Amino acid sequence: MPRLLIVTSNSKDEPLRLQEEVRNIQEVVGSGSNFLIRHSPETRAKDRIDILVTDPPDILHFAGHGLKFGDVGISLTGDDQATAVLTAKDFAKILSNIARRPQVVFLNACYSANLSDAILPFIDAVIGADSEIQDQAAIRFSTRFYSALANSCTLGAAFSLAQIELKVSGYDESQIKLHMNSPATATRLIFYARPELMAKFCDKEDGGLDVTNGHYNIVLYVRGADQNVGSVSYEICDKSYRRKDRYWEVARSESPIFMVDDFSSTGEITIRIVAWARTNGTGVESTLSEALHRHYSNEPPRDDISEAINIIRSK
Template sequence: MSNDSQIRILFLIAEPTNTARLRLQEELREIKQRLLLANQRERFQLEFGFSARSEDVSQELLHFQPHIVHFSGHGTSTGELCFEDKLGKMQPVKPEALAALFELVANQVQCVVLNACYSDIQAKAIAQHIPFVIGMNTAIGDQAAIAFSVGFYKALGANRSPEEAFKFGCVEIQLENIPEQLTPILRKKIVSQSPDDFYVERPPTEQRCYEAIRQLGALIRIKAPDKMGKTSLMNRILTYARANNFQTVTLSCRRLVNRQVATDIERFLQSFCAVISNELGLTNKVNEYWDNQLTPIYNSSEYFKKYLLPNTSRDFVLALNDVDLIFEHHELAQDFCNLLRSFHDMARRGDANSKIWEKLRLIIVHSTEFYTSLDINNSPLANVGLVVDLPEFSREQVQLLLKSYQMNWKSQKIEQLMAMVGGHPYLLKISIDEIKFNNKTFEQFLKEAPTLSGAFSDHLRELLEQLENNSDLRTAFSQVISADAETQVKLHPRIAKSLQRLGLIKLDVIFAKPRCKLYRLYFQMYL
């Protein structure tokens, strides 16, 4: 918003009849007064709506085309904003719904103010699309909510930026001697940067992978719990391969497995071959090469040998991500592993057919080693190729990650961060984003981390939902987080590997412990 442009402000009030009364009219009166006192009050155009319904938001965004959208009312502890239905009763609206709406007006709206309890959950979702979004990280009282609006619009009327106005709003709460100045949170849209800018190498892992992918008929298997950087490493290898004139195809197994093929290996492998044909830009000729008198594995091999590989002019890297989804289907797992193993073996036979198979390199990415249908270490893929078990970041690697964000922390601060989240790449990135881009002090971040209003709330809720949907996992993990430092917890292998796949535990030989302090604190409260 430039200093001489018109600023349109949309103020929406919702106070359902089945919720507690709020002083929303008083807040509106104060906002009007502050804008009337502005040096350039003619710049500000305020439109307000009472008893706001969810459909009113999209109508006003299209009709009034505001630069600032301000909502005052109730919010739930799980992040919904409470609009009104046609009878005036409460109608909760989820964060993802409003975020999707604001995505459609991202080139118009510059700032969103959500003056409602627990609205920071909404703010985080909307800030994916809008430059400045203000929410509340817990319940906020009427007096504090009004004081924040007074300070915010005072500053806005004096041509201050939304970021500066936010600070004035927080100070206004302090001036009123209300101990809630830390409740408002400013979320800023993060400008996309190249993933390479934030990639931290884990030597000698990358170099070993680069050397392996150059080998004829190579097979690389990358395994680690969820969100540990497997896909980033896979993409790094593929970038290296393309730079060395390899042709590459990446397939997520989420695209390969559905109800129709999950119990039928023949249909699955036909689909697998057809998809790779499409990815290579070749005509699908599966039906021409398929002989119903032969096994699906043999037919698939012949399709690769006689059609796909001869029609690729360069050596070819096939990267399969999310292979867990195949391993978990008993009807598919063993035969599919046999097929991949045969691809690798045929390149090493030294016979007349080896030459064509030497063109193919495989990268297989999965989360853990043990599945209900397959123990991969006793499968056809055991002891084959290069196995990469991704470790957590070391303290030195965390330091490199911070430097990529232009943050120079002392050792003590890094140790405090790692005490909370360990060396888990995903948790570290969320931590750094929260502190750097969302106006959080390090102390405030640590205090909020294991709570519903913390930076990890969405991630932790997803994990909690998975545990609540599986009583065996829930019981086992409750046992792990309840144990003291001296108690060793041994879990059934199937349970242990499922929890390890989710990234919730570390295994010390055969004993389980929480992956990090964050998980112990959060799940002790909510599980």
């Protein structure tokens, strides 16, 4: 269950539309996702440190003001409601002294990219603006970014889609930067926000694909089901399968990834899954070729796999 902590800190002199940004993020992530969102509005600086220690997020999102002059940092609320500065140096000290650190820090504030050098050694990625950014541009960027993450896009893909959102809206997309501790982070880091159907071919002992009477033997499983999901039901949405062969229900106690290993197909079909928690179910639909592509997209390419997926897709 990915944890997103949104910290907001406004200014009486230069108020920002922070509530709109928070509301947009909450709406695009949606109640049906695995994301757990916590909002820390206008609390004292020390309270925000407490949150990072006691309830550390996977993504820390700050919305507010950055500093153009003086110390590199962001503006927070002090104990007496006056402005307090969290400098890049102090931010780095906080991150270096907590047991579980955020993977991504998104500083949606002017000049916030200047903090990257100080805090990047402790996390995977920092997103920030390297200049002054308009309020509406910041909101548009963050809304598109989290919409993409909530649909299980990689960090790099979500950032690129948010940049395109700025460009087509008439803003300078280059002013928001993504700094990573490794180029691989862009494609490696995915916050699986919803259950996804996955599929992989069964291999024979000689390494070839296991085919019976022209049908590929395939394993179905689920990626991204959070700990509240107790069972997953599968339905093959194709009349060519007899009713008794179209349904499975797998409990977590049987398989941590809800695996179905007695499935075979020779052509493209649609499969519907429902991940059942105590109070509700989350439904997802996918074609078989899409599920196969998701599984093999991060593996070294194999000609026989590519050929088999193309055969299934064409039938």
